[in-house]
Amino acid sequence: MGDDDLSGPYLAACARGELVVQRCAGCGRRVHPPEPECPWCGGGELPFAPVSGAGQVHTFTVVHRSFAPEFRGREPYVLAWIDLPEGVRAFGRVTGCPPERVRIGMPVRVTFEDDLPDLPQWRPL
Amino acid sequence: MGLRGKAAVAGIGMTALSRRSGRGELALAVEAARAALDDAGMAPGELDAVLSYHMNDSAPAIRVARALRMETIGWHNDISGGGTQAASILGDAAMLVACGVARAVLVYRALNGRSGVRMNTASTGPQERFTRPYGMAGPIPMFAMAATRYLAESGLGEEHLHAVVAQSRDNAAANPRALRRDPLPLAGYLAAPYVCTPLRTVDCCQETDGACALIVTTPARAPSAPRLHAVVRGGGPGCSAMDRAPDVTAIFSSYVAPALWAAAGMAPGDVDVPLLYDAYSWLVPRQLTDFGLVHPADLPGHLLARAHARVNPHGGLLSEGYVHGLNNTAQAVRELRTGHAEVALVTGFGGSYGSAALLVRP
Numbered sequence: 397m398g399d400d401d402l403s404g405p406y407l408a409a410c411a412r413g414e415l416v417v418q419r420c421a422g423c424g425r426r427v428h429p430p431e432p433e434c435p436w437c438g439g440g441e442l443p444f445a446p447v448s449g450a451g452q453v454h455t456f457t458v459v460h461r462s463f464a465p466e467f468r469g470r471e472p473y474v475l476a477w478i479d480l481p482e483g484v485r486a487f488g489r490v491t492g493c494p495p496e497r498v499r500i501g502m503p504v505r506v507t508f509e510d511d512l513p514d515l516p517q518w519r520p521l
Numbered sequence: 522m523g524l525r526g527k528a529a530v531a532g533i534g535m536t537a538l539s540r541r542s543g544r545g546e547l548a549l550a551v552e553a554a555r556a557a558l559d560d561a562g563m564a565p566g567e568l569d570a571v572l573s574y575h576m577n578d579s580a581p582a583i584r585v586a587r588a589l590r591m592e593t594i595g596w597h598n599d600i601s602g603g604g605t606q607a608a609s610i611l612g613d614a615a616m617l618v619a620c621g622v623a624r625a626v627l628v629y630r631a632l633n634g635r636s637g638v639r640m641n642t643a644s645t646g647p648q649e650r651f652t653r654p655y656g657m658a659g660p661i662p663m664f665a666m667a668a669t670r671y672l673a674e675s676g677l678g679e680e681h682l683h684a685v686v687a688q689s690r691d692n693a694a695a696n697p698r699a700l701r702r703d704p705l706p707l708a709g710y711l712a713a714p715y716v717c718t719p720l721r722t723v724d725c726c727q728e729t730d731g732a733c734a735l736i737v738t739t740p741a742r743a744p745s746a747p748r749l750h751a752v753v754r755g756g757g758p759g760c761s762a763m764d765r766a767p768d769v770t771a772i773f774s775s776y777v778a779p780a781l782w783a784a785a786g787m788a789p790g791d792v793d794v795p796l797l798y799d800a801y802s803w804l805v806p807r808q809l810t811d812f813g814l815v816h817p818a819d820l821p822g823h824l825l826a827r828a829h830a831r832v833n834p835h836g837g838l839l840s841e842g843y844v845h846g847l848n849n850t851a852q853a854v855r856e857l858r859t860g861h862a863e864v865a866l867v868t869g870f871g872g873s874y875g876s877a878a879l880l881v882r883p
Contacts (some may be wrong), residue, residue: 403650429651429764455659455670455769457662459717463642467656473656474716479764481579485764500673515654 402430405444413508416444416517417484428484449506451478451518452481454485458495470511478518492519523784524749528615530880531625531743532561532736533851538700538842547580549732550631551588557734558589561743565589568736570596570623572613573782574606574845578638579631589627596622603640604798605754605773607624607846607869609876612752614737621624622760624738628778629848639728641740642841645872648764655873661725664872665717667760668803671770672719676821677806679719683710684824686723686839693836698848699838700727721774724802729842733851745883747857748866751785752878759873766873772804773875774811781877782813789813792879796849798870799837805829807870812877846870850878857882 406429409416418427422439426447433440456476462468474490476498490498491510497520504518534556536549550573553832558565558830568591573581600606607630614626631787633698634640642659649657657663672678686705693699705723713721733749742749760770782788789812797808806824809815809832823829824882835852842848846869853865857880869876 402698434644451824455666455763456714457669457720458666458715458718459656459662462656462658463661464653464656464658467658470656475652475655475662477769487648487655487657487764489655500670512655514845 406430407514409444410508410516411514415449415506417446417447417480417482418442419445422519426482426484428486447482449481451480451486451504451506453490453498453500453502453504454479455500456490456498458498476479478504486516488515489517491517491520522612522826523614523751523786524619526535526740526748526750526881526883527619528737529740529743529746529883530611530735530750530854531738531746532557532563533854534558534560534734535698535844535848536732538540538698538729538731538844540730542633542636542871545580546578546631546633546656547584547588548638549579549730550585550734553631553732553734554585554589554627554629555628557736563736565591568627569626570592570617570626572598572600572626572628572737574600574602574610574630575632576601576603576643585629592612602870604800604846605869605871607798607850607876608867608878609752609754609869611737611749611850611878612716612754615749615752618737618739625742626737628737629734630845633730634843634846635728635730635758637823639668641728648760648762661720662717664760664801665720666763668719668801671803671807674770675806675817676730679711680785681806681824682708682719682724682802683707683819684827685805686710687689688827688830689799689833689836692830692834693840696835696841698728699836699841701836720801726800726838726843729844731842735851735854740883745882748853748883750879750881751781752876753780753784754876756874757782761872761874769782770807771873772807772811773873774795774808774877776873777875781879786877787879788865789862792866794834794853795832795858796853796865796867797832797837798849798868798875799833799839800843800870802839804870805832806840812866827851853880868878
């Protein structure tokens, strides 16, 4: 399975405004970002299933100088890893609050309303 | 790997460090290699092996061998990689010497890290497929995210990071090779702009043009040269891949430190001078506790009291410059030559993978 096939259903769900995460048919554990094989049991059957959309900031940085050329001039923005109650960690931007308010442990919820359409973002509850 | 002195570092050499060398990587490598050979009192014809590490941004080993007019070459390799190699490439060279494969090994790193291929947009791994579309590029935001959580968990703040950087500047003040030698008071530190919080510009090493070379040979050929006592390399889950790491603040040292002490038959208290890979300020306190040089509870006070002044006495990567860590390895040799240090620790960082070596005075 190629990488594009792998993330296809994930990106298609994002385009619908839905966050989906793989669940291993073998061991039942959630897997994210998408993988061709379960990193826990090696199982190859990993269908996508919805998640609650809740999360907590695990860690973050406020980017003041971007090394991605297309993001220059759009700083500051917040990049973060988000712990989901389903037992996986998701990536994204924290939006909808001033960057200096973001904290480790802050409760957030997924949103698709931002200047990066079709990508999950996180806003404070 | 316990080497117990089966290999020695007979010579070190460096070019000037700059932000614009105006020369190719080959010319830099050859100048550093010739300086290291002179330092060792050896001719190029006495070399029979060449090792380097790079990220497709340098002159390969056979071109350097040819430019040095080595007629033939034995074992030679271009090792793919960056900072993780800064200590373990000594182990690769030592294995060749200890096994009788080579008599004398040239080890070098040459780069135009500022004027040529820069590190600040280097790939950080396959997870970029999911993180790059959000505007995450290069190593700094990744290691900044690890730093945010590390500071929160360890009780450190900006005054402690300042202590690391300011001490590095103070240590570099007397080092003519160093690119940054001016004192950095707290107000100046706080006034420096953020790159990615909590890292300000001054918390990051400066991209550098330059080259560094070392000659590794048998102790019989260099009886008074510093010896390699132990070298380890390894890693595991941590800041290199935060999607599933239980501890996203973990760096290489949490994995290689126990292996180092076991291989060496030594304890942290035996180290006289630690040459810690300091591409980012927060790596210094993290390694001080991982290697057992400071108890975690003592860390904040230790830094504020500048009790870590013996770390990187030349200013390290933060102030001397960034020859991808190999300049810290060269400093380990200088420190042991002074006669004031018996044991030097040198490390190589690449996120949660890396290496460490102990060198001793013969």
